[in-house]
Amino acid sequence: METHMLRLFITGKTARSQAAIQNLSEVCETYLAGRYELEIIDLLEDPEIAEIEKILQTPTLIKIYPAPTRRIIGDLSNREQLLAGLDLYGSSFAAGTEGQS
Amino acid sequence: MTYATKPQIVKLETGIPGFDLISEGGLPENRTTLVAGTAGSAKTVFACQFLAEGILKHNQAGVFVTFEEAPADMRKNMLGFHWDIAEWEQNGQWQFVDGTPEPGRDTTNSGSYDLGALLVRIEHAVRKVNAKRVSLDSLGAVFNQLHDSATVRRELFRIACCLREMGVTSILTAERSSEYGEISRHGIEEFVADNVITLRNVLDEEKRRRTMEILKFRGTSHQKGEYPFTILPGSGIFGLPLSGIELKQHSSNVRTSSGIAELDKMCGGGFFRDSILLVSGATGTGKTLTVTHFIAGGAARGERSLLFAFEESREQLMRNALGWGIDFDQMEREGKLRVVCQYPEVASVEDHLVRMQRIIDEFRPNRIAVDSLSALERVSSLKGFREFVIGLTSCIKHLEVAGLFTSTTSSLMGGTSITEAHISTITDSIILLRYVEMFGEMRRGLTVLKMRGSMHDKDIREFTIDHTGMHIGKPFRNVGGILAGTPVQLVPDDIKRIGTMFDTKE
Numbered sequence: 001m002e003t004h005m006l007r008l009f010i011t012g013k014t015a016r017s018q019a020a021i022q023n024l025s026e027v028c029e030t031y032l033a034g035r036y037e038l039e040i041i042d043l044l045e046d047p048e049i050a051e052i053e054k055i056l057q058t059p060t061l062i063k064i065y066p067a068p069t070r071r072i073i074g075d076l077s078n079r080e081q082l083l084a085g086l087d088l089y090g091s092s093f094a095a096g097t098e099g100q101s
Numbered sequence: 102m103t104y105a106t107k108p109q110i111v112k113l114e115t116g117i118p119g120f121d122l123i124s125e126g127g128l129p130e131n132r133t134t135l136v137a138g139t140a141g142s143a144k145t146v147f148a149c150q151f152l153a154e155g156i157l158k159h160n161q162a163g164v165f166v167t168f169e170e171a172p173a174d175m176r177k178n179m180l181g182f183h184w185d186i187a188e189w190e191q192n193g194q195w196q197f198v199d200g201t202p203e204p205g206r207d208t209t210n211s212g213s214y215d216l217g218a219l220l221v222r223i224e225h226a227v228r229k230v231n232a233k234r235v236s237l238d239s240l241g242a243v244f245n246q247l248h249d250s251a252t253v254r255r256e257l258f259r260i261a262c263c264l265r266e267m268g269v270t271s272i273l274t275a276e277r278s279s280e281y282g283e284i285s286r287h288g289i290e291e292f293v294a295d296n297v298i299t300l301r302n303v304l305d306e307e308k309r310r311r312t313m314e315i316l317k318f319r320g321t322s323h324q325k326g327e328y329p330f331t332i333l334p335g336s337g338i339f340g341l342p343l344s345g346i347e348l349k350q351h352s353s354n355v356r357t358s359s360g361i362a363e364l365d366k367m368c369g370g371g372f373f374r375d376s377i378l379l380v381s382g383a384t385g386t387g388k389t390l391t392v393t394h395f396i397a398g399g400a401a402r403g404e405r406s407l408l409f410a411f412e413e414s415r416e417q418l419m420r421n422a423l424g425w426g427i428d429f430d431q432m433e434r435e436g437k438l439r440v441v442c443q444y445p446e447v448a449s450v451e452d453h454l455v456r457m458q459r460i461i462d463e464f465r466p467n468r469i470a471v472d473s474l475s476a477l478e479r480v481s482s483l484k485g486f487r488e489f490v491i492g493l494t495s496c497i498k499h500l501e502v503a504g505l506f507t508s509t510t511s512s513l514m515g516g517t518s519i520t521e522a523h524i525s526t527i528t529d530s531i532i533l534l535r536y537v538e539m540f541g542e543m544r545r546g547l548t549v550l551k552m553r554g555s556m557h558d559k560d561i562r563e564f565t566i567d568h569t570g571m572h573i574g575k576p577f578r579n580v581g582g583i584l585a586g587t588p589v590q591l592v593p594d595d596i597k598r599i600g601t602m603f604d605t606k607e
Contacts, residue, residue, distance in 0.1 A: 011217030019212070043218055047225035055218040056200055057247070074212035081211035 004028075004036040004086065005065035009050070011043045011058045016075045020059035023076035031088050061085075110321040113233075113270045116154025117147070119340020123324045124315055129296055133261045133271045137285045138300035143311065143332055144274040145170060146182070147300060148236035150337045151272050153184040156194045161233035164226040164269075166198040166219075168242035182337045196226040202246050216256035220263055227267055235269045241276035244287050254287070284316070295319040301327065306482045308449065313340060329488055331451040339455050341492050357503055360398025361391075363573035364532075367549050367558035372530060375501040376553065377494055379524055381508045382534030386545055387564070388507040389413070390425060390571050391534070392470045395505050397427045400437045404467035409457060410442045411476035418442070425570040439464050450481040450489040458496050469497055473507040474524070494527045512586060529553040537563070537577060537588050546583055547573060 008024060010017035021040065028036050043050045043058065053062070061072040063086055072085035083089045112126035121127050128134050128151075138144045152163030167175065175197075176186045189195035200219060227235065240257065247253050257273075264271045275285035280301050297316040302309055312327035330340040356371035359378075365371040372378060380391045389412075396406040410418055418440060422429045432438035441460055448456070461469065471493070478486050497504040506524065525531060531550040536543050548561040560576035561583050582589045591599075 009218060011215075011221055014215075014217070016213065016215060023212075043221045047221045050218045050222045051198070051225070054199055054203065055222075056216060057214040057219070058217040059214065060218065068207055070207040070209065073208060073210050074214045077212035078210075081209055085209040085211065 002035070002066055004032050004063065006036060006038045006086075007062045007064060008038065008040045009043055009053070009055055009058055009060045009062070010040065017042075017059055019075040019077060020061070023079070023082065024061065027076075027079065027082055027086070027088070031083075031086075063087075110318075112321065114159065115151055116158040117150050117338055117340065118336075119328070119330060120313070120338070123313065123328050123340060124318070125321075125323050128270055128272070129318055129321055130270050131265060131268055132295050133264055133273060134296035134298060135273050135275055135285065136298045136300060137275045137277050139277050139280055139302060142277075142300040142302040143338060144276075144300060145238050146332060146337055148238045148272050148274050149175070149179055149184065150182070152195065152234050152236055153179070153182070153337070155234045156189055159233075162194045162196070162230040163234040163236065164196045164198060164223065164230065164232045166200060166223060166226075166235065166237040168200040168237075168246065169239055171201045172197040172199050181334055183335050184337075193230050196230045196232065198222045198226050200243070200246075214252065216253070216260065219256075220260055223260065224263065224267065227269060232269055235264060235271040237271065237273045239274040239276060241286055250287060305484070308480070308482055308485070310449075310482065310485055311451070329451050329485065331449065331455055333452070333455060341451060341454060341488065353501070357404075358398040358402065359391075360394030360396070360401070361571055361573065363562075364547075364549075364571075367560075367562070367573070368530065368552055369555040369557050372503060373554065374503055375498065376529035377497060377504040377506065377527065378530045378532060379506050379508055379528040380532045380534060381510055383510050383512065383536060386534035386536060387566055387571060388509070388534060389418075389421060389472055390566060391532070392472045392505060392507060393422050393425060393427055393429075394570055395468065395470055396429075396432070396438060399468040399503075400432050400435075403437075405436065405464070406432075406438050406468040406470065407461065407464050407466035408438065408440045409460075409469075409471045410440060411445050411471070412473055413442070415440055415442045424568065425566075426568060427570070439466070445476045445480045448480075450477055450485050453477065454489050454492050457493065461496065461500065466502060468503045468505070470505045471507065473509050475507075475509045490524050490527065494524070525551075533584065535561075535583055535586075537561075537580065537583050539580065539588060539590065546577055548584075 008020060010020060024038070028038060041049060043055070057073050059075060061076065063070045063072070066087070070085055072082060076082045080089070111130040112124065112128060113130040114121050114127040136144055136147055149165065152165055155161040155163050170178070179186055186195055190197070223235065226232065243257070244250060244253055275287070277284065277299070278286055280303050284297060284299070296318050299314050299316055301312045301314070303312065311330050311332070313330050314327045315323040328340055330338055333339050353374050355374040357374045358371050359365050359368065380388050382388050392408065396408060399406045413421070419429050429438060429440065433440065445453070474490070477489065481489065494504070506528070508524070530552045533548050533550050535546045537546045545564050545566070546561045547564050549557040562573050562576050564571055564573045577583065579591045580588050581591055
């Protein structure tokens with residue numbers, strides 16, 4: 001399987017930022033161990049990139065690869081939404097869901 | 102320390118024409134003002150002009166945070182107001198923060214978030230151009246984009262607080278669902294409600310009327326009520342601050358000629374130089390002729406006249422004047438006259454007023470004539486017309502020049518018009534031109550109804566019109582009821598009886 005490329009945008013070391021990092025790391029280690037690249041960008045240090053990427057909310061996770069590019073907004077505490085956003089939904093409930101659709 | 106020396110709320114002059122008068126100095130500095138209005142009420146123009154005037158008039162840079170109209174569209178759309186945003190961006194005077202949604206962007210939500218990124222971008226933009234002014238347009242679009250109202254409300258409050266800390270004066274625009282109802286749709290006023298302005302675009306008697314109202318300025322004063330404004334191509338919002346105009350004009354005792362020697366005599370030696378006259382009469386009684394004499398009388402003294410004609414075309418006016426032996430064409434060439442002809446229907450009364458004020462400012466006339474004022478009645482609501490008349494008269498009085506307005510009465514005999522009802526208390530003199538029917542013949546009568554600050558002739562005088570203009574003759578004797586529109590021939594016996602009615606000596 002191909003390598004996931006992810007970028008997480010946060011603003012400072014807030015509780016919400018910490019939660020997002022924690023939640024994302026857990027999912028990545030569980031489902032994508034060794035097959036992901038994660039870049040964490042603090043917008044307080046690099047505000048210009050927020051303008052370029054047109055980011056309004058933080059935390060914002062951008063899945064750059066594989067296509068399609070998708071933004072997942074929030075502290076990533078909703079695991080199902082996170083997995084769906086990362087196209088990993090099938091891997092968590094492998095047999096059941098895919099068969100139904 | 103006395104109250105006067107304690108620090109009070111300072112206002113930032115916006116530069117938006119008219120608004121600074123209504124707001125008594127501008128927007129409260131360093132605070133956030135909510136600008137609420139329905140769709141099409143010019144919120145974006147207001148927000149944009151706030152920054153544009155800052156750049157043009159005060160050399161203050163601005164940040165525009167847009168959630169609705171993409172920067173590329175705004176750069177194009179605002180060129181119509183001669184605001185070259187692209188150039189200002191290059192000069193480091195204008196910075197966009199683009200919060201518009203990107204079509205086709207795939208987004209999902211997982212857990213709670215804040216608008217920290219937006220705040221970082223605004224702060225960065227403000228620092229980058231050293232902005233003094235910030236506009237956010239519009240909050241409704243933020244709510245539509247982000248769905249989670251509670252979060253957005255909390256975050257906007259945080260942004261408003263940060264804007265204050267940054268030392269910028271800011272505007273937030275918000276949608277309203279109705280012209281007269283709750284202030285804004287999402288209850289935003291609850292947290293940025295220090296200052297609230299509402300813009301309205303009301304449909305009144307089939308005509309659109311734009312008004313602005315300052316609902317509140319916490320801790321400082323402002324003019325109250327709705328003020329009409331108009332949007333001009335090439336300059337943007339233009340407010341008409343009616344009550345902002347003070348009644349402080351001087352009054353002079355210098356008399357000036359009406360252009361008709363006999364009428365001057367009737368007025369006790371001519372009109373006052375800075376007075377406003379109203380000539381009222383039915384169609385064909387000689388109103389335009391009176392205007393023509395008024396202009397010729399000015400030209401004879403070397404004065405410059407400005408004529409706003411709303412009923413006749415230029416050619417018609419020239420021809421008519423020539424018919425009375427007065428050459429308007431030559432006067433124009435000599436710079437003693439300027440004729441501005443316009444159909445009342447081409448614009449709203451607010452636009453007419455602004456345009457007339459501009460021409461007056463440019464031409465600087467000694468005499469101003471409007472023929473006829475009542476023609477404008479048909480393009481506006483009653484309220485709009487009243488404001489127009491007040492605006493125009495105060496503008497003329499301010500300049501201390503002579504003004505002559507004509508007003509057409511609806512009935513041939515006697516009668517008054519709506520114009521008179523609105524304007525009669527503002528004018529200094531009123532001259533009535535009336536038809537008088539005698540022995541099956543239409544004759545014309547003239548009387549000076551009112552002449553502020555001077556004695557005047559109380560007779561109703563007959564006048565005739567020929568190729569040299571107006572000739573005032575003898576008073577109508579033995580005739581009563583002319584002004585009521587029902588002239589009655591009085592036989593000598595009646596006159597004798599009426600004469601003795603008030604005789605107390607018996």
